[in-house]
Amino acid sequence: MVDKSKLENRIIPYKMLKQAVSTTYELVEKILPEDGMPALRLGLKYIDLVMADFIKKAGEGKPIIGYHFAFPxxxxxxxxxxxxxxxxxxxxxxxLLPDGSEPYYDLITSWGHPFHTCTSQKGTMGMTLDDLFKFDAIITPTAPCDNTYASYPFFRYHKNIPLITPDLPFLWEEKSYTYYGEQLRLSLDELGKVIGQVPDYQKMRKHIELENETNKTQLEIFELKKATPCPLENMYNALSAAAATFMSGREEKLDFYRDMLEIAKIRYKNKEHHGAEEKIRSIWPYMIIFFDLGLCEYLDRELGMSILFDIFNYNFYDPINTKSDLDTLFYGMAKKGMSLPMIKQSTEFFYPFIDDCVRLAKEFTTDCFIFTSHLGCKQFGSVPQILREALRDEVGIPMLIIDLDVGDKRMTSEKIIKDKINMFAQTLL
Ligand code: SF4
Structure with missing residues (x-):
């Protein structure tokens, strides 16, 4: 007889996460008024459903495939x-967890992995070292950074997990999209052989169509953020990052954005802002701070500072043509894959990133930028100062740089971050 719980225990961290999401959702439902922080309430509701489905499928013995967020x-x-x-x-x-991922960062660091690499990978590496994840295979493009490409071999060489690595080119040209499309197809074939399944591209088309629709809805929300005050709370950015990474190609993701669009439209019509009056409009061109999502609410309520968007909320792509042949399909998939958040910014020279930031600052009548200079992102180390100068010269707005690790609260504390933002805000008011 199949031992369901043993099979489910191949993804223990997902079970931990599901528990945390369910508890937080329950709390939000019980404590907050009906119209309080809808992004959090709706986001948790849909993530909870997706997590439950993943755990159920793990219990049925379906293969566990790890993927880098650069592989949709x-x-x-x-x-x-x-x-x-x-x-x-x-x-x-x-x-979401009180101790965060810190115990797992420490585990993999004591095993010998360099402390200064990206915590986004280090957490799962520590969990896998501790056998909390039992992956059947892992797939990651050769992007967006050296951290990624230098960290993933741990899975192959230490844990003997088959690792598939589609080669993602640097040049943004037609030949790159064709090449990367071929890489994606070969990689999915290879992955199929590893897990003993034949890729069903008809089924995949349906999920891509859902993503096309979601992208359209997200774009509508993005346009509404040009309004003053911004009709969405800062927490939307955090839940949107979760939706991008956990829920791609799923009905739940489309439902989340459709619900948020309705709320944004009502607030836009009524000129409503979440929390206090909007006094400062900020753009965070890289990441928000994951170990302290409460900061989003603090900025809305205490400082009247809107985070218009972070890196997971301003990258859009052309819809993928799902109605033609496989070559066209994979070409579109490649083009989208190269436009994803962080892939777009980190695999290219920084000029397009600076141009995008200057354009967005003007289009969204922004008062300032806040750049979280993440310890892992060495490829981006030199960019903040150049961006700061471009924003000052081209738009006449300032940028605050905060050195930190967005996933490890021990590097720069919540208090230091708040103090820095508070002082910076005083200079703007
Ligand atoms: S946060 Fe930076 S270092 Fe980490 S995966 Fe993204 S680009 Fe790489």
């Missing part, structure tokens, strides 16, 4: 599998 999980739905996002686990455990 809608592509993995050509298989009957449980997709596990390596980076999202580390950061959402960091956000």
């Amino acid at each position: 999980s809608d592509y993995l739905y050509c298989f009957d599998c449980v997709p596990v996002c390596v980076e999202a686990v580390s950061y959402f455990i960091s956000a």
Whole structure:
């Protein structure tokens, strides 16, 4: 007889996360007024449903496929599998569990992995070292950074997990999209051989179509954020990052954005802002801080500072053509794959990133930028100062740089972060 709980225990951190999500959702439902923080309430509701489905599938013995967030999980739905996002686990455990992912960062660091690499991978590496995850295979493109490419071999060489690595090119040209499309197809074939399944591209098309629709809805929300005051609370950014990494290609993700769009439209019509009066409009061109999501609410309520968007909320792509042949389909998938958050910014030279930031600052009537200079992101180390100068010269707005680790609260404390933002805000008011 099949031991369901043994099979489920191949993804113990997802079970931990599900428990944390369910408890927080219950709390939000019981404590907050009906119209309080809808992004949190709705986000948790849909993540809870998705997590429950993943755990059920793990209990049925479906293969566990780890993936880097640079490999959209809608592509993995050509298989009957449980997709596990390596980076999202580390950061959402960091956000929702009292001890965060810190014990697992320490575990992998004491094993010998360099402390200064990206915590988004280190958490899941520590969990895998501790046998809390039992992956059947892992897939990651050769992007967006050296951290990624230098960290993933741990899974192959230490844990003997088959690792599939589609090669993602640097140049943004037609030939790159064709090449990366071929890489994606070869990788899915290879992954199919590892888990003993034949990719079902008809099924995958349906999930990609859902993503096309979701992207359209997200774009509508993005446009509404140009309004003053911004019609969405800061917490939307955090839940949107979770939706991008856990729920790609799923009905629940589309439902989340459709619900948020309705709320944004009502607030837009009534010129409503969440929390206090909107006094400062900020853009966070890289990440928000995952170990302290409460900061989103603090900024809304205490400082009247809107986070218009972070890196997971301003990257859009052309809809993928699902109605033509497989070559066209994979071409579109490649193009989208190269436009994803962080992939777009970190695999290219920084000029397009600076241009995008200057354009967005103007289009969204922004008062300032806040740049979280994440310890792991060495490829981005030189960019903040250049961006600060560009924003000052081209738009006349300042940028605050905070050195930290977005997933490890011991590097720069919540108090220091708040103090820095408070002081910076005083200079703007
Ligand atoms: S680009 Fe930065 S945050 Fe993203 S995975 Fe690499 S080091 Fe981590």
